[in-house]
Amino acid sequence: MKSKVLIARRKAGNALFVGFCWITAAIALAALAAILFSLFKDGLGGMNLQIFTMDTPAPGSPGGLRNAIVGSILMCALAMLIAVVIGVLAGTWLAEYAGDSAYGKVVRFVNDVLLSAPSILVGLAIYQMLVAPFHGFSGLAGSVALALLAAPVVTRTTEDVLKLQPSALREAGVALGSPLASTVRRILWRSARTGILTGGLLAFARISGETAPLLFTALNNQFFSLNMTKPMANLPSVIFNGGLSAYDDLRKLAWAGALLIAVAVLGVNIIARTLTRENRQS
């Protein structure tokens, strides 16, 4: 008798729990679908060929996002270059050399802090390092700020994925008479390739839409420019200024820019997934 009551109670509890999960999943998916819907509706509404051929306009005149797109690509590329080199090496040190050493623990903690450090603070710090002393905003400063945001992501994923590699791989390297550096580079990095690539893509996804640190470093630029030592146009800043402006055409541009960034990030993610899957099959 007692056990029947208990079973009934457990069943009821479970039904509630299952229902809760279904409902939360529905809420979450609805909210996210709503965001995607307006993004595509308003983004496609502002999309045309001019977006890619003309620079950001003054309110009321026709224009596009060419300078911002080029600026964003340049800054992100340079930032990723810096971040991947530093991140992969630092992650390798943490996974392979640091062990339980005190310095290793400090660096790991620091990396965790940097991972969650608000991006706007990174912008402020780089402002005081590369902008204030040289009396000018620059695309280079923007890149360094972005790199500082991307590097911890790469470091963390590299460390995690290297630690997941079976120690048999390391032993195999040693057994083949290979120096540790070669074992790491030729065996561990290769075997962890997909994981490291995922880290890089995550990092890229994080910085490509990052706005806050660029506000005080790269600033923005109304005109087309390839000069990294001068203020540089970038998509996030154009979106920010356009979105908060009172002009309809600037808002339209902002939506188009938001769609471009979102599609780029989604595209990169999908490429990464296909790569991962192919790697698993072979």
Added chain:
Amino acid sequence: MTLTIDRTEAGQTPVAKGKPRGGALDPFFEALCLASATVLLAALCWVLVSLLIGGWPAFHKFGVNFLFIRSWNPVTEVYGAAGPIVDTLITAFLALAISLPIAFGIAVFLVEFCPPVLRRPIGTAVELLAGIPSIVYGMWGLFVLAPWFALHIQLPLLTLAKPGSLLDKMTSGIPNGANILTASIILAIMVLPFIAAVLRDLMMTVPAQVRESAYGLGSSTMEVITKVSLPYIKRSAVGAVMLGLGRALGETMAVTFIIGNSHAFPKNLFDSGSTIASTIANEFNEATTDMHTSALIALGLVLFLITFAVLAMARALLGQQKVV
């Protein structure tokens, strides 16, 4: 990876003694890795030092009171961080309170009940959404959520609440949808896919044998999740949630779009406000006096210390457990 060994060759070659060939590169490579790790440390130190230096004039002028002064007034040059600090904490924790149950629910849904046909598409969608830049969420908040909230929640409440009643005190505010509550909702939607994706990945790491043996003992799904899976992933799950909190605390753009950017000390959740990050984003490039700039950097230092404290707390919580 394939490894082929020529057996006859392996049997005949004498084993080389001494250091392996190319071993001279070893110390160089290790030093390079160490240097890269040190760059990260130096970067964090620079962030802290630069905020200390930049914020010093403000701290010097206002002292500890900087944290408690409730006004932020560039005209009279009186700057206090109380409003932004309170707004930052409220929005972040409210966002976490909203998103955590939902993220947990969707993670469990994906791992346990989702029809197999839908599992991959939904899982992929959640992961992809975790990568959408926050400024997109901000745009949506400003142009879609805020007007909707004003029209369907704030205006009805405004007509419903008698002036002076408790409901009125709790919901009074400019009915434009730009307030602390909507900012929290946007933050919640923003961190939701991130937390959900990580939680789902963590739940996937629970070995099938462990879960199946729990089912075999007659456990219900709820019992398997709460008594087997959750304890198994506890440590990493707390880490994931802390990361989400860190994101919410320091999130700038999504909040700047929608919180209303008012410097008055917030009266309720329907009041507009400004977080630390949104204040800096709005005013830094337009600050005209050195004291204004310095006060903004000092605000940044406060934000840094808050996020640092959150992470240190997470570490302390995690330190006792040596799982995973």
